[in-house]
Amino acid sequence: MKAIVLTGCPHAVLVDVSHDVPHFDISAGAFMLFAGTRHFPGGTVHLGVVDPGVGSSRRRLALKAGGRYYVGPDNGLFGIVIDEVGLEQVVELAARPEGAPTFEGRDVFAPAAAALASGVPLDSLGHRTDPPRMLDNSSPRILWVDGFGNLVTNLKPPVRPMRIHSHYITAAAKTYWDAKPNEPFVYVGSMGYLEIAVREQRADRMLGARAGMLIELI
Amino acid sequence: MKAIVLTGCPHAVLVDVSHDVPHFDISAGAFMLFAGTRHFPGGTVHLGVVDPGVGSSRRRLALKAGGRYYVGPDNGLFGIVIDEVGLEQVVELAARPEGAPTFEGRDVFAPAAAALASGVPLDSLGHRTDPPRMLDNSSPRILWVDGFGNLVTNLKPPVRPMRIHSHYITAAAKTYWDAKPNEPFVYVGSMGYLEIAVREQRADRMLGARAGMLIELI
Amino acid sequence: MKAIVLTGCPHAVLVDVSHDVPHFDISAGAFMLFAGTRHFPGGTVHLGVVDPGVGSSRRRLALKAGGRYYVGPDNGLFGIVIDEVGLEQVVELAARPEGAPTFEGRDVFAPAAAALASGVPLDSLGHRTDPPRMLDNSSPRILWVDGFGNLVTNLKPPVRPMRIHSHYITAAAKTYWDAKPNEPFVYVGSMGYLEIAVREQRADRMLGARAGMLIELI
Numbered sequence: 001m002k003a004i005v006l007t008g009c010p011h012a013v014l015v016d017v018s019h020d021v022p023h024f025d026i027s028a029g030a031f032m033l034f035a036g037t038r039h040f041p042g043g044t045v046h047l048g049v050v051d052p053g054v055g056s057s058r059r060r061l062a063l064k065a066g067g068r069y070y071v072g073p074d075n076g077l078f079g080i081v082i083d084e085v086g087l088e089q090v091v092e093l094a095a096r097p098e099g100a101p102t103f104e105g106r107d108v109f110a111p112a113a114a115a116l117a118s119g120v121p122l123d124s125l126g127h128r129t130d131p132p133r134m135l136d137n138s139s140p141r142i143l144w145v146d147g148f149g150n151l152v153t154n155l156k157p158p159v160r161p162m163r164i165h166s167h168y169i170t171a172a173a174k175t176y177w178d179a180k181p182n183e184p185f186v187y188v189g190s191m192g193y194l195e196i197a198v199r200e201q202r203a204d205r206m207l208g209a210r211a212g213m214l215i216e217l218i
Numbered sequence: 219m220k221a222i223v224l225t226g227c228p229h230a231v232l233v234d235v236s237h238d239v240p241h242f243d244i245s246a247g248a249f250m251l252f253a254g255t256r257h258f259p260g261g262t263v264h265l266g267v268v269d270p271g272v273g274s275s276r277r278r279l280a281l282k283a284g285g286r287y288y289v290g291p292d293n294g295l296f297g298i299v300i301d302e303v304g305l306e307q308v309v310e311l312a313a314r315p316e317g318a319p320t321f322e323g324r325d326v327f328a329p330a331a332a333a334l335a336s337g338v339p340l341d342s343l344g345h346r347t348d349p350p351r352m353l354d355n356s357s358p359r360i361l362w363v364d365g366f367g368n369l370v371t372n373l374k375p376p377v378r379p380m381r382i383h384s385h386y387i388t389a390a391a392k393t394y395w396d397a398k399p400n401e402p403f404v405y406v407g408s409m410g411y412l413e414i415a416v417r418e419q420r421a422d423r424m425l426g427a428r429a430g431m432l433i434e435l436i
Numbered sequence: 437m438k439a440i441v442l443t444g445c446p447h448a449v450l451v452d453v454s455h456d457v458p459h460f461d462i463s464a465g466a467f468m469l470f471a472g473t474r475h476f477p478g479g480t481v482h483l484g485v486v487d488p489g490v491g492s493s494r495r496r497l498a499l500k501a502g503g504r505y506y507v508g509p510d511n512g513l514f515g516i517v518i519d520e521v522g523l524e525q526v527v528e529l530a531a532r533p534e535g536a537p538t539f540e541g542r543d544v545f546a547p548a549a550a551a552l553a554s555g556v557p558l559d560s561l562g563h564r565t566d567p568p569r570m571l572d573n574s575s576p577r578i579l580w581v582d583g584f585g586n587l588v589t590n591l592k593p594p595v596r597p598m599r600i601h602s603h604y605i606t607a608a609a610k611t612y613w614d615a616k617p618n619e620p621f622v623y624v625g626s627m628g629y630l631e632i633a634v635r636e637q638r639a640d641r642m643l644g645a646r647a648g649m650l651i652e653l654i
Contacts, residue, residue, distance in 0.1 A: 014231075023365075055392065102405065102407065174491065175538050176491060200488060222475055228477070241584060274611075320625065
């Protein structure tokens with residue numbers, strides 16, 4: 001995919017935002033596509049592929065949201081970005097019959113990303129189409145487990161007590177340093193969502209929690 | 219290695235093609251050096267080090283193949299690239315007696331890659347030498363296990379039934395989406411080789427397969 | 437963090453030196469910050485965050501050492517760099533009250549790194565302050581376990597025999613190739629420290645060794 005992008009746009013600056021999205025986990029991908037891209041400058045092109053339906057009839061999309069471009073499959077992956085910053089414009093990309101049917105990241109999405117990065121207008125990449133599919137994001141749940149085992153929920157402030165399995169999480173803190181050892185606490189994370197952590201420990205292990213798991217508000 | 223490349227060629231665009239080659243697995247490295255580089259533009263310089271023999275008398279090479287440059291140890295690592303795109307020219311690099319004998323990637327190969335990326339002609343980096351060592355690639359085998367557990371074989375189309383351990387793999391599909399759950403299938407992968415996968419599962423775990431393992435054609 | 441750096445310095449060349457520092461292991465981070473940066477050209481800006489004390493009163497620093505810039509928390513992370521190349525100048529960065537208190541890497545250190553990379557003078561980023569906190573690095577110990585399981589110690593040449601648990605390591609070699617199979621050996625590693633390895637095996641597993649462990653000179 002990077003080779004195709006650099007072929008189409010030799011001066012592109014490539015940044016790997018994350019390779020830690022669990023396989024086939026579209027909600028986690030949608031979270032990372034929002035959280036990992038929101039600080040990039042306007043006009044940046046973001047290519048995201050979490051694509052269990054590659055080869056099915058799901059649409060291939062390129063869109064503009066929050067002043068940035070996003071390219072990928074229409075399976076809910078753009079849901080959180082659009083929820084957070086609003087959709088400006090979306091086009092449907094054509095399939096590439098000569099491409100490999102199992103690797104549209106390389107054969108469909110990367111060429112579109114290269115074109116956008118080179119200044120090709122979004123409108124010229126495909127025909128206007130209906131808004132992307134959204135996620136069902138209504139129940140409180142864990143969107144993401146970060147590299148330290150901290151749990152990112154889909155809840156916004158204010159901080160509230162929660163339950164995961166039989167664990168009541170009632171403490172709150174502003175930083176890890178403020179928290180007590182061994183006691184899980186809720187805080188407003190750096191991405192604007194409520195998170196659950198344990199100081200210098202992995203909250204996912206202590207609480208038996210994984211991305212996708214529902215949580216209960218008390 | 220990147221520091222040395224950027225010192226010699228400050229405007230180099232660096233791409234990490236793969237860090238997933240199993241340690242000391244030259245065949246897997248040879249596969250990735252082909253599969254991961256073939257879409258890069260002509261003139262790109264590819265530096266590959268899978269080098270269990272560092273410190274032995276194996277040659278240090280820089281070569282041109284398929285319009286791109288390759289730099290690394292002469293242990294078979296260039297075998298699949300040369301098989302696929304043909305060898306244009308090869309030179310032997312000198313050792314650097316002042317360098318660390320355990321890290322020729324940094325002390326021999328990175329400076330050569332930087333020189334090529336800066337436009338220094340291949341011929342001026344060393345003396346012409348015999349073609350690189352090739353791999354014994356004649357038996358059907360698994361070259362690579364990708365991040366999803368899909369098995370890349372060294373076989374080209376057409377799709378054929380195979381056996382791994384006691385598992386007969388007789389189904390075929392064009393995409394993961396076309397395949398039946400729980401049934402391993404053969405398909406032409408995005409790199410032009412036959413691959414074995416199981417839809418939304420890891421074929422390596424289901425079949426007990428690893429890179430390097432021989433497979434049987436039925 | 438990369439988004440913030442590219443926003444402040446759009447033409448920055450970004451290199452991920454390492455993501456393998458064990459969580460909260462400041463000594464390992466200090467080692468990597470030295471070993472992984474010393475070949476970069478003068479003027480390069482290195483941003484390092486191993487920061488169990490985020491949210492505490494530890495200072496936020498930007499400094500110049502060995503002709504390069506370093507930005508990060510004042511917890512010993514710069515200790516080996518300063519030991520090896522000497523401190524030229526150090527300033528204390530201000531907190532960003534509007535930033536997330538758990539992610540100063542993004543909200544304090546990345547903007548400072550972008551400014552330095554754009555040519556802003558170090559002196560204008562904060563007020564001069566006392567030298568950074570150093571590490572207690574006096575006992576022989578393992579600083580780092582590399583991806584091959586080789587053990588990097590904090591000892592400089594000459595090569596000497598050592599003990600780890602009940603294992604006496606008395607063999608020496610110049611390269612892995614010179615060593616005998618199954619026999620751990622000591623050598624001068626590519627970063628100038630004594631290392632312990634076993635040819636084509638993982639010394640960490642064979643010897644039961646981890647980063648931070650003390651070793652005994654015989």
